[in-house]
Amino acid sequence: MSSENLTRDEARSRASFLSTDTYEIRLDLTTDERTFLTETTIRFSSTTAQATFVDLIAESVEEIELNGELLADPAACFDGARVRLPVLREGENTVRILATGRYMNTGEGLHRFVDPVDEEVYLYSQFEVSDARRMFACFEQPDLKATYQLTVTAPSHWRVISVSPTPDSTPAGKDNATWVFEPTERISTYLFALIAGNYQGGTGEITTRDGRTIPMGVFARASLAEHVDAQNVIDVTKAGIDFYEEAFDQDFPFRKYDQIFVPEYNMGAMENPGAITYVEAYVFRSEVSDATRERRDLTILHELAHMWFGDLVTMRWWDDLWLNESFAEYASTLASAEVTRWADSWTTFALSEKGWAYQQDQLPSTHPIVADMIDFEAVETNFDGITYAKGASVLRQLVAYVGREEFFAGVRAYFAKHAWGNTELTDLLVELETTSGRDLSSWAQLWLQRAGVNTLRPVIERDAEGTVTRFAIAQTAPAEHQTLRPHRLQVGGFSLQNGILVRTESVELDVDGELTEVPALAGKRADLWLLNDGDLTYSKVRLDEESLAVAMEHLRDLDDSLARTLLWSAAWDMVRDGELPSRRYQQLVLANLTGEASSSVVRTLLQQLESVAGPYAAVDQRAQRTESAASAVWELALAAEAGSDAQLQFVESFAHLARTVEHRHTLEGLLGGTVSLPGREIDTDLRWKLVISLAVLGGIDVAGIDEQLAADDTQSGRKHALTAKAALPTEVSKAKAWRRTVEKDTLANESVTAVIQGFRRVVDESLLAPYRQRYFTMIDQVWKERSNEIATRLVGGYFPHAYGGQAVLDAADQWLADSEDAPFGLRRIIIEGRDTVARQERVRAADLG
Numbered sequence: 001m002s003s004e005n006l007t008r009d010e011a012r013s014r015a016s017f018l019s020t021d022t023y024e025i026r027l028d029l030t031t032d033e034r035t036f037l038t039e040t041t042i043r044f045s046s047t048t049a050q051a052t053f054v055d056l057i058a059e060s061v062e063e064i065e066l067n068g069e070l071l072a073d074p075a076a077c078f079d080g081a082r083v084r085l086p087v088l089r090e091g092e093n094t095v096r097i098l099a100t101g102r103y104m105n106t107g108e109g110l111h112r113f114v115d116p117v118d119e120e121v122y123l124y125s126q127f128e129v130s131d132a133r134r135m136f137a138c139f140e141q142p143d144l145k146a147t148y149q150l151t152v153t154a155p156s157h158w159r160v161i162s163v164s165p166t167p168d169s170t171p172a173g174k175d176n177a178t179w180v181f182e183p184t185e186r187i188s189t190y191l192f193a194l195i196a197g198n199y200q201g202g203t204g205e206i207t208t209r210d211g212r213t214i215p216m217g218v219f220a221r222a223s224l225a226e227h228v229d230a231q232n233v234i235d236v237t238k239a240g241i242d243f244y245e246e247a248f249d250q251d252f253p254f255r256k257y258d259q260i261f262v263p264e265y266n267m268g269a270m271e272n273p274g275a276i277t278y279v280e281a282y283v284f285r286s287e288v289s290d291a292t293r294e295r296r297d298l299t300i301l302h303e304l305a306h307m308w309f310g311d312l313v314t315m316r317w318w319d320d321l322w323l324n325e326s327f328a329e330y331a332s333t334l335a336s337a338e339v340t341r342w343a344d345s346w347t348t349f350a351l352s353e354k355g356w357a358y359q360q361d362q363l364p365s366t367h368p369i370v371a372d373m374i375d376f377e378a379v380e381t382n383f384d385g386i387t388y389a390k391g392a393s394v395l396r397q398l399v400a401y402v403g404r405e406e407f408f409a410g411v412r413a414y415f416a417k418h419a420w421g422n423t424e425l426t427d428l429l430v431e432l433e434t435t436s437g438r439d440l441s442s443w444a445q446l447w448l449q450r451a452g453v454n455t456l457r458p459v460i461e462r463d464a465e466g467t468v469t470r471f472a473i474a475q476t477a478p479a480e481h482q483t484l485r486p487h488r489l490q491v492g493g494f495s496l497q498n499g500i501l502v503r504t505e506s507v508e509l510d511v512d513g514e515l516t517e518v519p520a521l522a523g524k525r526a527d528l529w530l531l532n533d534g535d536l537t538y539s540k541v542r543l544d545e546e547s548l549a550v551a552m553e554h555l556r557d558l559d560d561s562l563a564r565t566l567l568w569s570a571a572w573d574m575v576r577d578g579e580l581p582s583r584r585y586q587q588l589v590l591a592n593l594t595g596e597a598s599s600s601v602v603r604t605l606l607q608q609l610e611s612v613a614g615p616y617a618a619v620d621q622r623a624q625r626t627e628s629a630a631s632a633v634w635e636l637a638l639a640a641e642a643g644s645d646a647q648l649q650f651v652e653s654f655a656h657l658a659r660t661v662e663h664r665h666t667l668e669g670l671l672g673g674t675v676s677l678p679g680r681e682i683d684t685d686l687r688w689k690l691v692i693s694l695a696v697l698g699g700i701d702v703a704g705i706d707e708q709l710a711a712d713d714t715q716s717g718r719k720h721a722l723t724a725k726a727a728l729p730t731e732v733s734k735a736k737a738w739r740r741t742v743e744k745d746t747l748a749n750e751s752v753t754a755v756i757q758g759f760r761r762v763v764d765e766s767l768l769a770p771y772r773q774r775y776f777t778m779i780d781q782v783w784k785e786r787s788n789e790i791a792t793r794l795v796g797g798y799f800p801h802a803y804g805g806q807a808v809l810d811a812a813d814q815w816l817a818d819s820e821d822a823p824f825g826l827r828r829i830i831i832e833g834r835d836t837v838a839r840q841e842r843v844r845a846a847d848l849g
Helices: 008-015 230-248 290-305 318-339 345-361 376-380 386-402 404-418 425-436 441-448 545-557 561-576 582-595 599-613 619-639 645-657 661-672 684-696 702-710 715-727 731-743 749-760 771-785 788-797 806-818 824-848
Strands: 018-028 035-046 052-055 060-066 082-085 091-102 109-114 121-126 147-155 159-162 169-171 176-180 194-197 199-207 213-221 257-262 275-279 455-462 468-476 487-497 500-511 515-517 528-531
Touching: 008 018, 060 082, 091 109, 121 257, 147 159, 147 194, 159 199, 159 213, 194 257, 199 230, 213 230, 230 257, 230 290, 230 318, 230 404, 275 290, 290 318, 290 345, 290 599, 290 645, 318 345, 318 376, 318 386, 318 425, 345 386, 345 561, 345 599, 376 788, 376 824, 386 404, 386 425, 386 441, 386 487, 404 425, 425 441, 455 487, 455 528, 455 545, 468 487, 487 545, 500 515, 500 545, 528 545, 528 561, 545 561, 545 582, 561 582, 561 599, 561 824, 582 599, 582 619, 582 824, 599 619, 599 645, 619 645, 619 661, 645 661, 645 684, 661 684, 684 702, 684 715, 702 715, 715 731, 715 749, 731 749, 731 771, 749 788, 771 788, 771 806, 771 824, 788 824, 806 824
Parallel strands: 018 147, 213 257, 257 275
Antiparallel strands: 018 035, 035 091, 052 082, 060 091, 109 121, 121 194, 147 176, 159 194, 169 176, 199 213, 455 468, 468 515, 487 500, 487 528
């Protein structure tokens, strides 16, 4: 095992005798383009006189000083990931380590980026899970909290941001300056942060409930700063702080709150205390859908919730990562629904987030919410739909189970007891049991410590007039995870009145075991019965035959957006399980899409339309199905309100679905101005979507793409150009894309993904067939030689989902059989990819039935 891969047992052992007090970190960012100087002094205590190690990934170590004595041969103490220390003193110790760090272009550690617009250099850190050690020497585990005092020397015109408020700088030679920050609050290593460069934007402030003034900044690269909507970001943040302070009965924990949009970012955002980093896709230089705006606001609230869940109180080890992510996901959706303009946030959650969770929970790699994180490699694989979306869904069920007031009373007690400390699951359960009066041990075992998703089906008997004579709810579990769970839920009955489906019956009850009778519904009548009305529990739901028929005929006539979304979700699950032909779902979407007002629902349905018209369609019908879907969506775009959100989403979906010569001419006309949509400007990012789709269809060549790039030679433009060139339908373009990403290691993280996205966009799948065997030949070497982030992008991105069918299943099975000892993270990608292809095969077979 590599010494980079810290195990849980090693972390527990180290924490059993060692506690950290302070870090003093000195960085010189003026050395050269590859490396920086990093000097760290750690003050810590040991209860025993024994040897230990400090975590550090660096080019070299120049000095190690322990308790005032320089070690004779620092290089001999350093293996590339750990600095071995001799026997410590019992009591207080001080170690100082001087090293040469290396900038990254993978989004891990201290990332360095040069803006093509103005050649400005931008840095930002990304440390979760275990990459603080790429910037400074540390004890890289969340339960060894400390304060951090940072000193930075950098170009004098830069803005330097960290967890503590930015101080005034002092000159440090020609064109350079030094910033000396005050110590931070006690936080974990993965939460410390540095963002430096010519970041520009807007500022503001808010007043907390205890009367403190919290300064705020919202920044991005100088070349993007004009597009930063600073006031909106601050307004959403203020609403969130007000909501969380009252809900948690805990004042905002930090002294300031900066939010920075950074280039080449690997995720949506990161909860560095008072120095949140976001992906630059949340800076809107062109028109975007309300779905995207809602997602940005939700992300703002998610990261803000982490200031309490994760930063103020932090999990002891990564087994309880869900204590961070599930709570932030639940709390942010609740806040979004109650204090922002996105009042239908639970509708978005039901279709989008829970859809992600249901999909993840049916993969062979699914795991309990409280996962067994034996080491760093295991942790890296579990930032998934279970940890985020299923966990949040189960928390919503817990709120229904114990009551909202009781739940938040327990949360308040939890924060009051454990502020600035580390916790485990039992610490939270103790408080919730006290406030609710319920024994949650069995509930936690069934919901948090066991994997899998249940299915709930209605058992309905009716008399000749349609009156219910018996109503029951049957619960099943998959063979691999045979756990039946208690569910607090509602059953809704909907009846047609003047052409509208309205709720006429509702009952809330506890469901448990294989069969639960619902006597309260005997004697009732409804045209459609919906289990889990209100979406309180986490479960797949089926409809009885009569209700399914009504839903298929009158879906757009249902007057409740959340109930309608639950019907969409049920139908989608039936498609994925081979119970509803994908062609029927395609018809359902196209017949009812314009009945949806929620931008986020429209976005998800259009994504599902692409699936049922493409990989879920029977092979001999796929071309025709995709063509007809594209033509139908274009007609919807023409009929949509001028300049509307729906119009934008329809034209973007059309571009992605376009297949025929006629479609290509439409795209060419939109790009060239001979075809127009009322109220719709073809702005920069929409133009690139058209260019990429034209590239897929052979409607533009390399010279044409370069001409578009010349008009938008920015970071975004360059990524779009990479995608367009990789999408060109030629053997040469596919070979070049493969070579640039797999055989060479020069592209940064986002550029790698841009190329992969273009490579995968084909009409003629035979273009990709030669890469099936190459894929299974290359993955071991890629996993061994690339960073975790780049390897994951390559192995996951190039998995041959869309070309090969049974041949891919056979190749995956052979690799898995031959590679039983391969790293878990690599095997997981192959297992999940294989399962995706197997499901596609089952859905296609059902489509022919």
